[in-house]
Amino acid sequence: MHHITLKVNGVTRSGEVNARTTLVDFLRDTLRLTGTHVGCEHGICGACSVLLDGEPVRSCLIFAVQVEGQSVTTVEGLAKPDGSMSVLQDSFCETHGLQCGYCTSGMLIAAHALLASNATPSEHAIRDAIGGNLCRCTGYQQIVEAIQLAAKRRAGGER
Amino acid sequence: MSAPPKQFRYIGKHRRTKEDPRFVTGTGSFVADVQLPGMKHVALVASPHPSARICAIRIDAAMALPGVIAVVTGAEYCAATESHLVGVDAPAVRRYALANDVVRYAGEWVAAVVAESRALAEDAAELVEVNYEPLPFVMDPEKAVTPNAPLVHPTHGSNVIFQRTFSWGPVEQRFREADHQLKFRARWARSATVPIETFGVVANWHRATGILDVWASIQMPKFPDQIARSLRLPGNAVRVHFDVDVGGSYGVKRGIKHTVLTGYLAMKLGVPVRLIEDRLENMRGGDMHGPDRIFDMQVAFDRDGTIRGLKIRALDDVGAYAGRSPLQLGKPVGAICGPYQIDAIEYEPISVLTNKTAQEAVRGFGQAPTNYALELTIDRVAAFLKQDRIAIRRRNLIRAEQFPYLIPSGTTYDSGDYHTVLTKALDAAGYEALIAKRDALRRAGNLAGIGIATCLEPSGGNSSFEPLFNPKNDTTTWMDSCLVRVDLSGAITGVMNTSTAGQGHETLVSTVLGEVLERDPNTIRVVHADSLNALPSNSPVGSRMAIMLGGAAAGAARKIKDALIVIAAHNLGVAASEIVYADGNCSVGRDATKRLTWDQLVEIAHRKFHKLPAGLEPGLQAKFVWEVPTGGALPTAEGRIQMYPCFSFEAHVVLVEIDALTAQPRILKYTCGHDCGVMISPDIVHGMTYGGIAHGIGAALYEKFAFTDDGQLSSGTFMDYLMPSAHEVPSLAIADHCTPSPLTTFGQKGSGEAGYLGAPAALASAINDALSPLATSIESLPMTRLALFEKIEAARHHKGIA
Amino acid sequence: MKAAAFDYSRAASVEEACALLARHGPDARLIAGGQSLVPMMAMRLVRPAVLVDIQRIASLNEWRVEKDFLCISACVRQNVIEREAALSEAVPLLGKAIRWIGHVQTRNRGTVGGSLAHADPSAELPLVVATLGAQCIVRSFRGERTIGSESFFTGPMSTALQADECLVEIRLPIWGAGRIGTSFEEVAIRHGDFALVAVAAQVALNAHGVCERAALGVGGAAPAPVAFPDLSRHLVGTQLDDAAMQAIADTLAKRVAPMSDLHASAAYRRHLAHTLTLRTLRAARDEALTRS
Known part of the structure; x- marks a missing residue:
């Protein structure tokens, strides 16, 4: 067992892990942050996406022991400081950018990272940013619309 | 039928869904989120052989591993549980979660390991030693029906599990009389909806109460009953928690075998047990592959393009076991001529067993493959006659004034306006400009084609295929229900009876309750009962919930409204007919002085028995159980039956470009005209339609559960089973139309399978239009890169082009 | 899909990594970004007894532009190619290839060296390395050696790396200023998938449009x-x-x-190699012609 300490959603967390425990299993099973989902466990579907030091990564392809001392943001950490939904989360609700909700946290992470680096993304840039996240419900249409809406609202000053 | 829909207050309006906030904040509650103290984890030992005798199983090494609690094999398990139900009359096709004596497909579960963690369970599963004696096997369904083929279930005596020839109308006469005939073969490949969440189940047995609690990612009619039956428990000993969020299903989340196994393990071990399929188990042994069909189509038609008769032979490979899968050949009986006026049809469905993973229900329950074969037929008739594909459709489409329209297989279509929807789709697509663009692409040396598909979505699912395909089954009831409570605070709660996999049922119920009771849907709570609290339901299958749950909610709300009116009339001293109900308040006519508010009426109902009219139950709650409209009849001797009550319609128009050298297709423009009657929640309907189209794009171009000749699944990971991403799915446009159904509460029809029922046909139409300059075509899905290359290459060689 | 159990060691230096490899022999595997290794471990197709994590070794996370070479240390993330323009300025083919590699999440984690050591015959970075004739610097407790790209890749998922060796740096030749044109074309089933076939080309023209130097490579069409x-x-x-x-x-x-x-026949791949060779050469030429 390895003792690890990392920052999750701004809070220092630690725990005992087996070397083979993936980051997503650590987040879900040890920290009980179940907003991040497991879809394929081989790095294709993107459901397990989290931010690692601010960058979206697949948490099924990282062993928890590897991220010692690093900073992880999950969907639970995307809300505003007062706990209300971020503009992006709210925009997903407005356009109904989801159905079953299973891929949604990964989509939000991918979109959040996109908007952090590109405030006015084209449709192509949006599709590229979520291109590594599979969704079987929406045909991506209302997800793209949600990200476009969020970009517009943020450009209009909403935070 | 084309009267404009009446004005609604909440129905048909953009409104945020009730479900979305919990998912965007990561606070949904999926089965893998269920955490019980002391819970143990299951991993499965799978057969490497497509067919083999199990000679011996040694579990000592696995049991010796620290953290391993149990290893259960088929011998023990099958003796302790009952075989699962088969949808057709084939009692010898027995099916259990664990194989006993023989395995019938590669990936079939042979033993279950229970351990302290999933990782340990996987370690132990590797240590279970199984000695197999390989047996002959059959992978090709056409070989499976030949006399000397190895039998998948020898005691059944044949690999055919269902076969019947239906003949409706003067088929032979039409074929004799018609100017022309064509015949061809079409193949629909084995694919599935493949939700991003695999199937999962948690079970916990309370010895003291004798209740087995089950949390599962389930979408299955009569699920609790089947679990109880297989576990030899009374129905009231199984409590299925329907408040589990289901991470996508679209038909496949049936999980009987997983749940019976997990329930058995929980009861045997006295601890909570969880089985969450990993993706490898899910793809190979999760039994969720979809229809796998060979269509032999014959069509008789006149030189003006009028279709006179059809003969359809559909051979479907259901894999090694069958539950409801053969019935997926039965549902299309209710829309066997599609949206066309064809009065003579022969239909021969044949359901065949092979040594493949078992088939399960997939979005559309067999209708999407049938629509694909029908639309290919229309396109081929047009090509043969050198007439426009749209003109041929227009000639044969049922006209608006012909509804209700009886088709030869005995089903009456409720309503529709197919010509108008097709026109709307063409207009929205900019059809003339689309043709100009296609022709410009062709001139530039590319292959380009326009696809057209006009397809039906039968909705409001009844079970009429059950008695049709199994004479021993005379089920005709297929009800759904809703319970509505108004509590003492005046707040409204709707109780629904099954789980939800993204269809937004909480939004549906709250919208309908708000509409009828004239109360703000945002204030209405909707909860999912568990199976011991639930009213009867048949779950969200067959595009039925807008119709059935919507209708049940409306019925229950009307009872509440009626009760309030009766209470008001009694207390205001007038007849109920004099009460005007507005926003939940009741007044005598428009007289504001003779008025009781919602809160006052609710208080009387709950607390003032002395003010309650005689005969009215105190408290304020109502249930409504509703049978499917038009339901209740058994099939005739000729196999005529009303299959489903309502018929939605979709017209797809798509432009595809194919790189002539690399064979890469690209969808340039996609438009879908859609009529599902009155939309209760347009955002939800549109979302499901977009998703259905994307799923259809996958089935048409990318997705296939392929097997090697030696019986192994060769696309068992997401590296090889290719689902379209946001790159492959283009921007999608929908053109709405509304022809209300006369059979439903608000004129609504179903839409849960929308998009998928026409997209594969539309893409095939587009690809074949693109290939037409090469004088070649493709009648097999998926139209892979490789398949397109080989068609293009063969055509080039044929034409003598290098 | 949980990996078989293993011991984990985070190496602080290349020397420590090499010592661990030497001690554990073939039972040890290096992990950098893990984007290819972890899925194989999850499927238990690979089951190292010891995993030696080299991603935090500072010297393996550097890159520099020398006169004739762009030197990229093994653990430099693929996304650095996207973010640091200097890499593509030095070796433009890298910038062309990066667009085809995986998805943003995998590029954020995947490393340049990891892609080379994994040696998928369809992968983009190995193709760039092969096409340009790069040098692979490898280290072990026995010392350092340089392997030319022509002998680095020995087959599908196999390289000339010995079990005790660690790839530390890749040196990609810089062709210098001038009329350089590059192109990278691939056909994959979906965007971001491994290529069915990919072709890379780089050409240098003189003032009269005559080719003075050319490099051409193909991925996915051979082991x-x-x-x-x-x-x-x-x-x-x-x-x-x-x-x-x-x-x-x-x-x-x-x-x-x-x-x-499953996805492509040999004939289709051969055809694609032909088609894409023409396309990449044309595109490289046309790009070079725009330069003065």
């Missing part, structure tokens, strides 16, 4: 990415006219040795 220096030499002295390129493509298509699998 390993292959460069064709002899064919490239045939292009030198030509105007990169269609006839010259057609002859090269014809020869190349005969010489590749593609495999058949």
Whole structure:
């Protein structure tokens, strides 16, 4: 067992892990942050996406022991400081950018990272940013619309 | 039928869904989120052989591993549980979660390991030693029906599990009389909806109460009953928690075998047990592959393009076991001529067993493959006659004034306006400009084609295929229900009876309750009962919930409204007919002085028995159980039956470009005209339609559960089973139309399978239009890169082009 | 899909990593970004007893532009190629190839060295390395050696790396300023998938549009990415006219040795190698012609 300490959603967390425990299993099973989902466990579907030091990564392809001392943001950490939904989360609700909700946290992470680096993304840039996240419900249409809406609202000053 | 829909207050309006906030904040509650103290984890030992005798199983090494609690094999398990139900009359096709004596497909579960963690369970599963004696096997369904083929279930005596020839109308006469005939073969490949969440189940047995609690990612009619039956428990000993969020299903989340196994393990071990399929188990042994069909189509038609008769032979490979899968050949009986006026049809469905993973229900329950074969037929008739594909459709489409329209297989279509929807789709697509663009692409040396598909979505699912395909089954009831409570605070709660996999049922119920009771849907709570609290339901299958749950909610709300009116009339001293109900308040006519508010009426109902009219139950709650409209009849001797009550319609128009050298297709423009009657929640309907189209794009171009000749699944990971991403799915446009159904509460029809029922046909139409300059075509899905290359290459060689 | 149990060691230096490899022999595996290794471990196709994590070794996370080489240390993330313009300025083919590699999440984690050591015959970075004739610097407790790209890739998922060796740096030749044109084309089933076939080309033209230097490589059409220096030499002295390129493509298509699998037959891959060779050479030429 390895003792690890990392920052999750701004809070220092630690725990005992087996070397083979993936980051997503650590987040879900040890920290009980179940907003991040497991879809394929081989790095294709993107459901397990989290931010690692601010960058979206697949948490099924990282062993928890590897991220010692690093900073992880999950969907639970995307809300505003007062706990209300971020503009992006709210925009997903407005356009109904989801159905079953299973891929949604990964989509939000991918979109959040996109908007952090590109405030006015084209449709192509949006599709590229979520291109590594599979969704079987929406045909991506209302997800793209949600990200476009969020970009517009943020450009209009909403935070 | 084309009267404009009446004005609604909440129905048909953009409104945020009730479900979305919990998912965007990561606070949904999926089965893998269920955490019980002391819970143990299951991993499965799978057969490497497509067919083999199990000679011996040694579990000592696995049991010796620290953290391993149990290893259960088929011998023990099958003796302790009952075989699962088969949808057709084939009692010898027995099916259990664990194989006993023989395995019938590669990936079939042979033993279950229970351990302290999933990782340990996987370690132990590797240590279970199984000695197999390989047996002959059959992978090709056409070989499976030949006399000397190895039998998948020898005691059944044949690999055919269902076969019947239906003949409706003067088929032979039409074929004799018609100017022309064509015949061809079409193949629909084995694919599935493949939700991003695999199937999962948690079970916990309370010895003291004798209740087995089950949390599962389930979408299955009569699920609790089947679990109880297989576990030899009374129905009231199984409590299925329907408040589990289901991470996508679209038909496949049936999980009987997983749940019976997990329930058995929980009861045997006295601890909570969880089985969450990993993706490898899910793809190979999760039994969720979809229809796998060979269509032999014959069509008789006149030189003006009028279709006179059809003969359809559909051979479907259901894999090694069958539950409801053969019935997926039965549902299309209710829309066997599609949206066309064809009065003579022969239909021969044949359901065949092979040594493949078992088939399960997939979005559309067999209708999407049938629509694909029908639309290919229309396109081929047009090509043969050198007439426009749209003109041929227009000639044969049922006209608006012909509804209700009886088709030869005995089903009456409720309503529709197919010509108008097709026109709307063409207009929205900019059809003339689309043709100009296609022709410009062709001139530039590319292959380009326009696809057209006009397809039906039968909705409001009844079970009429059950008695049709199994004479021993005379089920005709297929009800759904809703319970509505108004509590003492005046707040409204709707109780629904099954789980939800993204269809937004909480939004549906709250919208309908708000509409009828004239109360703000945002204030209405909707909860999912568990199976011991639930009213009867048949779950969200067959595009039925807008119709059935919507209708049940409306019925229950009307009872509440009626009760309030009766209470008001009694207390205001007038007849109920004099009460005007507005926003939940009741007044005598428009007289504001003779008025009781919602809160006052609710208080009387709950607390003032002395003010309650005689005969009215105190408290304020109502249930409504509703049978499917038009339901209740058994099939005739000729196999005529009303299959489903309502018929939605979709017209797809798509432009595809194919790189002539690399064979890469690209969808340039996609438009879908859609009529599902009155939309209760347009955002939800549109979302499901977009998703259905994307799923259809996958089935048409990318997705296939392929097997090697030696019986192994060769696309068992997401590296090889290719689902379209946001790159492959283009921007999608929908053109709405509304022809209300006369059979439903608000004129609504179903839409849960929308998009998928026409997209594969539309893409095939587009690809074949693109290939037409090469004088070649493709009648097999998926139209892979490789398949397109080989068609293009063969055509080039044929034409003598290098 | 949980990996088999293993011991984990985070190496603080290349020396420590090499010592761990030497101690554990073939039972040890290096992990950098893990984007290829972890899925194989999850499927238990690979089950190392010891995993040696080298991603935090500072010296393996550097890159520098020298006079003749762009030197990229093994653990530099693929996304650095996207973010640091200097890399693509030095070796433009990198910038062309990066667009085809995986998805943002995998590029954020995946490393340059990891992709090379994994040696998927269809992967993009190995193709760039092979095409340009890069040098791979490897280290073990026995010392350091340089392996040329022509002998680094030995087959599908196999390299000339010994079990005790660690790839530490890749040196990609810089062609210098001038009329350089590059192109990277691939056909994959979906965007971001491994290529069915990919072709990379880089050409240098003189003031008269005559080819002075050319490099051409193909991925996915043989057990390993292959460069064709002899064919490239045939292009030198030509105007990169269609006839010259057609002859090269014809020869190349005969010489590749593609495999058949679920998604593409050998014939289709051979055809794609031909088609993409023409396209990349044309695109590289056209780009070079825009330069002065």
